[in-house]
Amino acid sequence: MKVLVIGSGGREHALVWKLSQSPRVKKIYCAPGNAGIGLLAECVSLAPEDVAGLAGFARSNSIDLTIVGPELPLSLGLVDEFERQGLKVFGPLRKAAVLEFSKCFTKEFCARHKIPTAPFQIFTDPSGARQAVKERKSFPVVIKADGLAAGKGVIVAKDEAEALKAVKEMLVDEKFGPAGRKVILEEFLPGVEATFMVLANGADFVCLETSQDHKRVFDNDEGPNTGGMGAISPAPAVTKEINEKVIRKIIQPALMGLLAEDRPYRGVLYAGLMIRDDEPHLIEFNCRFGDPEAQAILFRLESDLIELIEAAMAGKLKSFPIQFRPEPSVCVVMTAGGYPGPFEKGKVILGLDKASGMKDLFVFHAGTRKDNGGFVTHGGRVLGVTAQGRDFKKAIERAYEGVYAISWEGVHFRRDIGAKILMRPGTRDQGPGTRD
Numbered sequence: 001m002k003v004l005v006i007g008s009g010g011r012e013h014a015l016v017w018k019l020s021q022s023p024r025v026k027k028i029y030c031a032p033g034n035a036g037i038g039l040l041a042e043c044v045s046l047a048p049e050d051v052a053g054l055a056g057f058a059r060s061n062s063i064d065l066t067i068v069g070p071e072l073p074l075s076l077g078l079v080d081e082f083e084r085q086g087l088k089v090f091g092p093l094r095k096a097a098v099l100e101f102s103k104c105f106t107k108e109f110c111a112r113h114k115i116p117t118a119p120f121q122i123f124t125d126p127s128g129a130r131q132a133v134k135e136r137k138s139f140p141v142v143i144k145a146d147g148l149a150a151g152k153g154v155i156v157a158k159d160e161a162e163a164l165k166a167v168k169e170m171l172v173d174e175k176f177g178p179a180g181r182k183v184i185l186e187e188f189l190p191g192v193e194a195t196f197m198v199l200a201n202g203a204d205f206v207c208l209e210t211s212q213d214h215k216r217v218f219d220n221d222e223g224p225n226t227g228g229m230g231a232i233s234p235a236p237a238v239t240k241e242i243n244e245k246v247i248r249k250i251i252q253p254a255l256m257g258l259l260a261e262d263r264p265y266r267g268v269l270y271a272g273l274m275i276r277d278d279e280p281h282l283i284e285f286n287c288r289f290g291d292p293e294a295q296a297i298l299f300r301l302e303s304d305l306i307e308l309i310e311a312a313m314a315g316k317l318k319s320f321p322i323q324f325r326p327e328p329s330v331c332v333v334m335t336a337g338g339y340p341g342p343f344e345k346g347k348v349i350l351g352l353d354k355a356s357g358m359k360d361l362f363v364f365h366a367g368t369r370k371d372n373g374g375f376v377t378h379g380g381r382v383l384g385v386t387a388q389g390r391d392f393k394k395a396i397e398r399a400y401e402g403v404y405a406i407s408w409e410g411v412h413f414r415r416d417i418g419a420k421i422l423m424r425p426g427t428r429d430q431g432p433g434t435r436d
Contacts, residue, residue: 001306002027004058005041006048007069008034010333010366010384011291014298015067016041017307017362022306030033034374036365048073051059051081058087065288067309068267071148074287075101079267090309092267092287096258097102097286099269104182106145106285113257115250115283118142118187126171131365132185133163142186145170147179154225156188186320191276193283194235195293196246199312201266203255206317207247209300209324210235211293219342219416226340227381231419232392233296233330237275246273246280254285266312295331295364295386298322330399331386332417336367337410339380344410347377351406361387361402377408392421 003025005015013036019025020040031054033043046053048070054076058066066082068074068091068186075097082089091097098105110117123129133141143166145153153176157163170180194212198205210232217223227232238246250271258265270286270293289297298305302323311320336343347368352375355363367379385402389395396418403413 001023001064002062003029003306004044004061004063004066005030005033005069006054006073008032008037008048008068009069009291009379010381011106011289011294011382012069013293013364013366014386015069015289017364018301018305019067023132024304024306029057029061029063031051034365034378035368035370036363038370040058046352049076050074053200054078055081055085056089057380058082059085065306065309067091069288071097071100071286071288072125075148084374088313090267090313092262096263096265096267097287098263099254099258099383100287101148103144103147103184103284107184107186109254109257109261110282113253115253115257115281118189120183120184120186122173124182125287128169129171129185130164133160133167136160136163139163140188142184142188143167143170144184144186145176145180146182146184147176149176149179153179156225173247183221187278189281189283191274191281192237194273194275195231195275195290196238196251196271196280197290197293198251198269199267199298199308199317200255201312201317202259202264202267203252203311203313204315204317205251205269206312206320207243207251207321208322209221209233209297211290212237212241213290213293213416214414217412217414218334219414224340226335228290228292228436229333229335229414231290231292231296231343232395232418232421233293233300233329233424236421238273242275242278242280246271250282252368253260253290253436291366292331292333292384295384296329297324299329299331299362299388300327321413325388327388328392328395329386329388330392330395330418331364331384332399332403332413333366333381334383334403334406334411334413336377336379337380337412339412343380345376345378346371347408347410349375349377349382349406349408355385355402355405358387358398358405359396360389361385363402363406382408382411392418396422
């Protein structure tokens with residue numbers, strides 16, 4: 001069969017990599033793809049937001065299945081248009097994908113369906129938001145842009161001044177454009193973060209392995225939020241008991257609530273969690289694979305991804321024997337200097353051949369392009385070095401061995417991805433080494 005993957009990041013490279021292992025897949029296209037994806041698939045010069053162009057390409061090339069990677073085309077109704085034209089596509093309709101592209105909708109949806117989440121207030125006018133900040137008796141407070149902001153529209157304000165600055169940036173300066181014209185002030189929930197993803201079709205779903213993202217740009221969870229600086233899988237905080245609570249209190253109520261509101265969900269549903277006092281709380285819903293969580297999870301997936309998606313399309317997930325390798329995985333994201341702020345492109349990447357030859361390791365490309373036969377940087381998040389090991393300690397060591405083999409001018413990465421796991425009871429208090 002012929003498959004089209006939409007997107008250009010590390011998540012899409014992981015999808016293409018896993019799809020390429022299926023004996024049923026004869027040809028993979030990726031729009032627009034990146035230099036690493038181009039080694040496994042034919043890249044197509046179509047932007048993810050070009051809904052008409054993508055539908056035309058799928059139709060004229062007899063694509064058997066299209067898989068949507070990023071959130072933007074979902075918010076633009078790509079799945080709706082593909083289905084209108086009779087094209088087979090995996091992802092939620094726009095009216096279901098609203099769970100991701102409107103955080104305000106999601107908070108109110110959670111209230112309607114009794115899904116545990118932090119208390120919140122919604123504002124469209126700066127004066128009301130400023131007044132609410134000034135009346136707060138405790139900090140930090142979480143301030144979120146309502147719409148899509150590439151994973152950067154969430155600010156954890158440590159004090160009143162920082163909160164007022166965030167309100168001004170969103171509602172006055174329009175730093176995030178239309179995404180920030182409505183904001184949420186949300187109670188800060190301390191605890192342990194985790195990612196819980198399922199493949200779903202209506203009330204039918206199957207759980208993927210858990211993971212944990214590392215969103216802050218610097219070590220020790222400092223600095224601004226990013227699209228993700230690394231991920232581990234599984235998330236040790238999601239015990240069997242927590243897993244059951246997430247399904248009962250968050251996943252099932254969400255899927256049933258969407259059905260009740262005539263928003264049937266088909267695709268990957270991502271629940272970002274905060275686990276506090278052995279209770280899971282929803283931070284956010286995403287309507288696609290997480291990035292970089294997809295790299296860590298798909299690296300462990302033993303089942304055929306095409307067969308899994310086809311089971312989802314047919315509503316036969318409950319009987320699908322999904323299998324994952326038990327060994328943990330670690331993904332370390334390497335970024336351009338300056339990310340998530342302004343950054344330079346076109347830096348020559350060295351050491352990819354050495355890293356790619358390492359055991360139980362794969363380098364997923366996110367922001368790269370080919371130049372004079374080599375690879376150069378072409379985005380903020382450039383690579384996701386992903387490895388497995390018999391335990392977390394070995395997986396972390398192996399991932400950083402790959403990271404340290406790669407270099408370019410201005411490269412940045414966190415040196416503590418997964419380090420907190422090694423400090424849990426039963427593990428050695430030893431993190432990854434650092435570059436001299």
